[in-house]
Amino acid sequence: xxxxxxxxxxxxxxxxxxxxxxxxxxxxxxxxxxxxxxxxxxxxxxxxxxxxxxxxxxxxxxxxxxxxxxxxxxxxxxxxxxxxxxxxxxxxxxxxxxxxxxxxxxxxxxxxxxxxxxxxxxxxxxxxxxxxxxxxxxxxxxxxxxxxxxxxxxxxxxxxxxxxxxxxxxxxxxxxxxxxxxxxxxxxxxxxxxxxxxxxxxxxxxxxxxxxxxxxxxxxxxxxxxxxxxxxxxxxxxxxxxxxxxxxxxxxxxxxxxxxxxxxxxxxxxxxxxxxxxxxxxxxxxxxxxxxxxxxxxxxxxxxxxxxxxxxxxxxxxxxxxxxxxxxxxxxxxxxxxxxxxxxxxxxxxxxxxxxxxxxxxxxxxxxxxxxxx
Amino acid sequence: xxxxxxxxxxxxxxxxxxxxxxxxxxxxxxxxxxxxxxxxxxxxxxxxxxxxxxxxxxxxxxxxxxxxxxxxxxxxxxxxxxxxxxxxxxxxxxxxxxxxxxxxxxxxxxxxxxxxxxxxxxxxxxxxxxxxxxxxxxxxxxxxxxxxxxxxxxxxxxxxxxxxxxxxxxxxxxxxxxxxxxxxxxxxxxxxxxxxxxxxxxxxxxxxxxxxxxxxxxxxxxxxxxxxxxxxxxxxxxxxxxxxxxxxxxxxxxxxxxxxxxxxxxxxxxxxxxxxxxxxxxxxxxxxxxxxxxxxxxxxxxxxxxxx
Amino acid sequence: xxxxxxxxxxxxxxxxxxxxxxxxxxxxxxxxxxxxxxxxxxxxxxxxxxxxxxxxxxxxxxxxxxxxxxxxxxxxxxxxxxxxxxxxxxxxxxxxxxxxxxxxxxxxxxxxxxxxxxxxxxxxxxxxxxxxxxxxxxxxx
Numbered sequence: 083x084x085x086x087x088x089x090x091x092x093x094x095x096x097x098x099x100x101x102x103x104x105x106x107x108x109x110x111x112x113x114x115x116x117x118x119x120x121x122x123x124x125x126x127x128x129x130x131x132x133x134x135x136x137x138x139x140x141x142x143x144x145x146x147x148x149x150x151x152x153x154x155x156x157x158x159x160x161x162x163x164x165x166x167x168x169x170x171x172x173x174x175x176x177x178x179x180x181x182x183x184x185x186x187x188x189x190x191x192x193x194x195x196x197x198x199x200x201x202x203x204x205x206x207x208x209x210x211x212x213x214x215x216x217x218x219x220x221x222x223x224x225x226x227x228x229x230x231x232x233x234x235x236x237x238x239x240x241x242x243x244x245x246x247x248x249x250x251x252x253x254x255x256x257x258x259x260x261x262x263x264x265x266x267x268x269x270x271x272x273x274x275x276x277x278x279x280x281x282x283x284x285x286x287x288x289x290x291x292x293x294x295x296x297x298x299x300x301x302x303x304x305x306x307x308x309x310x311x312x313x314x315x316x317x318x319x320x321x322x323x324x325x326x327x328x329x330x331x332x333x334x335x336x337x338x339x340x341x342x343x344x345x346x347x348x349x350x351x352x353x354x355x356x357x358x359x360x361x362x363x364x365x366x367x368x369x370x371x372x373x374x375x376x377x378x379x380x381x382x383x384x385x386x387x388x389x390x391x392x393x394x395x396x397x398x399x400x401x402x403x404x405x406x407x408x409x410x411x412x413x414x415x416x417x418x419x420x421x422x423x424x425x426x427x428x429x430x431x432x433x434x435x436x437x438x439x440x441x442x443x444x445x446x447x448x449x450x451x452x453x454x455x456x
Numbered sequence: 457x458x459x460x461x462x463x464x465x466x467x468x469x470x471x472x473x474x475x476x477x478x479x480x481x482x483x484x485x486x487x488x489x490x491x492x493x494x495x496x497x498x499x500x501x502x503x504x505x506x507x508x509x510x511x512x513x514x515x516x517x518x519x520x521x522x523x524x525x526x527x528x529x530x531x532x533x534x535x536x537x538x539x540x541x542x543x544x545x546x547x548x549x550x551x552x553x554x555x556x557x558x559x560x561x562x563x564x565x566x567x568x569x570x571x572x573x574x575x576x577x578x579x580x581x582x583x584x585x586x587x588x589x590x591x592x593x594x595x596x597x598x599x600x601x602x603x604x605x606x607x608x609x610x611x612x613x614x615x616x617x618x619x620x621x622x623x624x625x626x627x628x629x630x631x632x633x634x635x636x637x638x639x640x641x642x643x644x645x646x647x648x649x650x651x652x653x654x655x656x657x658x659x660x661x662x663x664x665x666x667x668x669x670x671x672x673x674x675x676x677x678x679x680x681x682x683x684x685x686x687x688x689x690x691x692x693x694x695x696x697x698x699x700x701x702x703x704x705x706x707x708x709x710x711x712x713x714x715x716x717x718x719x720x721x722x723x724x725x726x727x728x729x730x731x732x733x734x735x736x737x738x739x740x741x742x743x744x745x746x747x748x749x750x751x752x753x754x755x756x757x758x759x760x761x762x763x764x
Numbered sequence: 765x766x767x768x769x770x771x772x773x774x775x776x777x778x779x780x781x782x783x784x785x786x787x788x789x790x791x792x793x794x795x796x797x798x799x800x801x802x803x804x805x806x807x808x809x810x811x812x813x814x815x816x817x818x819x820x821x822x823x824x825x826x827x828x829x830x831x832x833x834x835x836x837x838x839x840x841x842x843x844x845x846x847x848x849x850x851x852x853x854x855x856x857x858x859x860x861x862x863x864x865x866x867x868x869x870x871x872x873x874x875x876x877x878x879x880x881x882x883x884x885x886x887x888x889x890x891x892x893x894x895x896x897x898x899x900x901x902x903x904x905x
Contacts, residue, residue, distance in 0.1 A: 388722060
């Protein structure tokens with residue numbers, strides 16, 4: 083995080099307006115989901131336990147996960163230690179002069195995949211409406227699930243005009259993007275997605291969404307690349323299903339429009355890249371953060387995030403972002419901007435003690451005399 | 457953003473020198489009991505009113521934060537690194553505010569007496585808890601300070617403590633056993649006030665701003681409401697109260713007072729939507745939120761109702 | 765037994781409506797679906813559906829592609845595909861097909877100012893034709 087980002091955020095009042103509006107829209111829905119679907123709490127417990135089990139032996143589970151699809155036809159499996167290795171693998175698969183449709187994926191933000199693929203000479207499209215707006219603005223997503231939360235209809239219209247989408251209202255813009263992107267889907271050579279959950283038992287990739295762009299991105303192109311960070315590995319399909327249901331229920335209206343269960347199929351070449359990027363090496367106190375399902379509820383409920391959006395943080399902003407930055411080895415003194423108020427822990431479906439994690443990060447910096455000079 | 461390095465170092469240094477994070481002398485800060493009427497009603501007991509000095513310090517902190525706010529993100533920001541090391545007492549003289557906050561402490565003490573609770577007060581044993589060091593991740597500094605405080609209290613045979621703010625309560629109750637090996641019986645005043653009366657409607661409706669530590673860390677939000685119920689004072693809770701209460705921004709005021717102000721403004725806007733009088737129960741929340749409108753400390757309202 | 769079945773079906777219908785799904789109750793789905801279809805629609809049989817959440821499972825890669833591309837996705841659901849919850853529905857679906865996918869409503873987005881827009885990239889409309897037998901028909905609320 084750059085220090086000036088905080089002041090940028092304070093000045094840009096549309097960030098807080100957008101986040102507070104989203105909060106207003108969603109918190110009742112989430113509370114209603116929790117009330118109506120009593121099984122959610124059980125699911126959360128099951129998933130958290132399973133994730134902790136997987137982390138206790140990442141090597142074994144990663145191997146198991148890789149084996150689960152290695153033997154399948156039409157599928158290549160890779161392992162990347164870090165972002166650089168992952169980008170290299172993707173570059174070898176993709177080559178250049180390709181049209182690439184991307185599902186919104188935080189792990190690809192983590193390794194700056196879109197920018198990289200463009201640099202080596204490809205046409206890359208973020209297909210999620212919010213993420214497309216962010217791409218056109220050349221910014222980072224303001225929230226894990228609602229990336230363009232801080233743009234007004236008017237600003238979105240201006241940005242979308244860059245790709246010839248006309249219109250003023252959200253409905254007109256969505257229709258324009260639908261038509262524009264449909265052509266890209268049909269022409270695309272490669273589709274790229276992340277992964278919400280990976281079943282080590284069957285090799286299935288679970289992805290949850292509302293727009294249908296993930297389904298189209300991962301179904302239409304002849305080549306499909308899935309990037310699976312190893313924290314997404316779960317022992318069974320059932321646990322994967324539970325996870326995607328949780329993710330949808332804890333930030334928004336439920337049920338999600340689509341649950342995708344992707345696996346190698348006739349008529350498509352699938353490439354699965356398992357990515358570590360700091361997860362195996364995470365110190366003990368950060369293990370709990372790895373159970374995060376990235377629903378982003380802690381962000382939207384956080385009083386600091388409500389002012390700054392994800393400008394407070396690195397790839398992942400807000401309370402969860404502090405822990406993730408720790409895992410990715412990029413934590414800076416932004417962790418001192420948390421008020422440790424504990425709201426994040428209170429609303430987290432996995433009950434991750436983020437204030438504890440943030441204080442541990444501070445301790446680490448104080449102890450290691452890592453605060454540095456300015 | 458003030459660099460945590462300097463913030464932590466100066467807090468640590470000041471606590472070492474004077475026992476409090478601002479480096480002010482205790483005789484300057486802890487004056488609420490001077491001339492206090494209730495003085496003759498408290499005596500020698502093993503239960504002590506332990507203010508943790510947070511109410512008393514807050515007007516000074518607020519004044520300092522005013523400066524930090526003005527200098528933040530300007531060329532003067534770096535100058536402030538030397539400020540906390542200078543004799544701040546000269547620079548900061550929030551006379552009127554100090555009287556107001558001393559008055560709050562006095563009202564809490566008076567309400568405790570009115571409630572029939574036996575306790576003593578020993579100004580020389582009333583220390584700052586060290587909470588800021590803990591929050592900043594300076595466990596070494598915090599441990600050292602907590603051992604010092606716990607030892608002083610033990611020496612004088614103090615076994616039970618009555619605390620008056622959320623941070624001191626949390627630190628003494630939850631952290632001192634672990635860090636200072638000190639098992640005091642810690643009660644917050646809101647947990648023990650009991651007027652044994654069911655009063656008629658007082659004709660006030662409040663909206664309460666629960667401090668995060670009462671709402672979540674200590675889970676004692678019901679206590680203030682129990683007291684209000686017994687005094688016939690109504691309250692209208694908003695969604696973000698109790699366990700879901702929202703922060704006033706105070707805890708980051710030493711790093712980014714500008715961000716603190718924005719957070720507080722958001723929270724004030726939310727609280728004021730009910731149209732009711734707003735009450736809080738933490739000195740830090742109080743100074744931060746009242747920048748945007750009138751706010752009272754709940755102890756002032758309780759005292760008012762009891763003495764009506 | 766029929767009472768339990770009826771309860772489940774009524775729960776399902778309520779759930780589908782809450783999910784903004786167009787529902788038709790039919791004694792003969794093949795016949796009724798004829799009236800609903802158009803050149804922009806894609807019709808497929810559901811493998812299973814969860815009554816508590818309204819999540820519908822389908823099978824086959826071609827169906828996945830065609831249903832995502834269509835303007836109007838029509839699902840035929842038979843009584844024996846109705847499950848109590850999503851785990852049951854998943855297990856039933858996976859026992860019938862290797863490649864499965866789930867849909868519960870039309871494509872939607874709220875990415876611009878939180879305004880709900882239907883038909884973002886996938887179908888603009890999602891219809892369920894629920895086929896039930898003569899004797900249950902009368903018990904549907």
